Amino acid sequence: MRIRNLMVKYGAITLITVILGISLALQIKTSNIASHESRDLTELQNNVRSYAEKNAELNDRNKALYSEIEKLRNDQLEGDINYQDILAEQEKLSVFAGLTAVQNSGVTVTLGMAGQSMITDSYVRLVVNELNALGAQAISINEQRKVATTEIRASSENIIINGVAYPRSEDFVIKAIVPPDQQDSIVLALETLKNALKEQIDSDQQIEMLISAEQKVVIPALNEDSIAYKTNLLNPVEDHE
Amino acid sequence: MTNNKKIIQISMTLILILSGLILGSHYVQVRSETSSTLNLAAIQEARLELVELQNVREELENDYKNLRKELNDLWFEVFDEEDAQQLELLDELTRIRKIAGLTEVKGGGIIVTINDKENYDPLADPIESIIHDQNIIYLIDLLINNGAQAVSINDLRIVNSSHIFCIGTTVLCNNQRTIPPYEIKAIGPQEQMKSALDADPIYLKLQEEPYQIRFSCVPVNDLIINGYETPDTITKDIEYLKIATDQEIQNISY
Structure with a gap:
């Protein structure tokens, strides 16, 4: 009789424990689903915001283009075509594309290595990318205009920029035209980058960065036949595509 | 007992x-079941809104293509066909637009897709398991150094004025928010670009434990890359660039 009682007791405890285990597992699962739902919703809301912002911008762009067409049509009807508009457009796009030399206030960074070390392409890219992120509107490296498709890569003892080789053993001069009101803060940000780099690199391979704000920086144009402007692999898209 | x-x-x-x-x-x-039900309703609503916005985007892009073509045709219409100088000017403008990345282009290339680690857990996973601006910039530099002639991120064309940087969990490119997965399209020498990506030590490491970012690279023969979508911002992009005089250019020395 006592053995039977004990068996009932243990049986009951086992049953309760199993039920408890199942409830616990279900509880965890429900919590996980709730957390997934919340993440999905945030992701979707970000996506919706991103699409809405971009659509608004695209709408403005189309409106501007439509106004341009209307103006040209009116000019055509009145027999008063203003060719200066297209010349101004050409000049503007030429500056944007890097085909025209430009000048204004900016910063100069002279990049070199102490001792016998040679500078690596990644340091040059790092400074250029930092200047770009800081809002530089035109950048040159050793008087080579940096455009969207400018290559900066090491090849043995040189660094190739726009197809031109520069010795890694010599200093690299990076110039940038930046918003005048941000000149000081950009110099400060570059000093921070310099200190961070100095901490990262071994003491026997010290990087040397000379940063200065300049009243006038001249950034040369990139020649249209430069390798950076190669478009031989780019075909126009037909209307029906 | x-x-x-x-x-x-x-x-x-x-x-x-x-x-x-x-x-x-x-x-x-x-x-909290009530709020969970609300959550599901909000998800459903957001999904519908997204589909609607995607349809609007498609319409806006088609409208832009038609308007751009109309404007180009109109310029050729109003210009004097006999005047070689005027026609040359229009051809020059077309060429500059292509160089500057303002036109849609097509060619052989690759599509690289990168994404955060699946089910990224900020408490357990390293920070390198999510994609940052630096990962994207590194990838673009790698593609350009291997001959890419046109590049885009999530269909935003990379041009001279493109700035890429992180804002919270999203990446801002051409002043527009982009979210993972990041699809980077590049037209250029396919084999060279793919070999460089496959052999890149940083991306090889990031795909392994414990980072496990998601990465894929697919060659595509007729890849289409959009033109820069916000040409009306060009004036702002070059706000501080004054055209240099011949004297100033001559003084440049290296």
């Missing part, structure tokens, strides 16, 4: 405490 009783009593106490906790938690869960 007394020992057995004690063990049973302690077990029962523990089980009851645990039951209490589960019951309490379940109560909270039931209370």
